Amino acid sequence: MLQTGNWVGVQLRPAKKRSTVGATVRIIGNDFTAVKAKVFGQSRNAQTSSTLHFGIGEADAIEAIEVQWSDGEKTRMESPAINQYHVVVPGS
DSSP states (O other): OOOOSEEEEEEEOOOTTOOSTTOEEEEEOSSOEEEEEOOOOSSTTOOOOSEEEEEEETOOOOSEEEEEOTTSOEEEEESOOSSSEEEEOTTO
16 A cells, blocks of 8 residues: 655764664644654564655645653754655754
8 A cells, every 4th residue: 555645754863872762852843743752673683764754645745853862862854844854963
């Protein structure tokens, strides 16, 4: 079955010697907010991806991507494009 709808991808790139685990990512739209937390995988010895994918349905734009890193630092990207991935780095 073909899936339709818009999306936003976020690739977390932590500073050297930091982890993406514990980061919380928010996608903020005009009338919605989507939240995902970066956690360890459920499987033993499994690698976890630093990329998160958010389906945003028929929304044709988003206001911002916000990341709260595990140490409490926040990073915000204003008016990112939809239907593509964005690299988010602390302090950017």
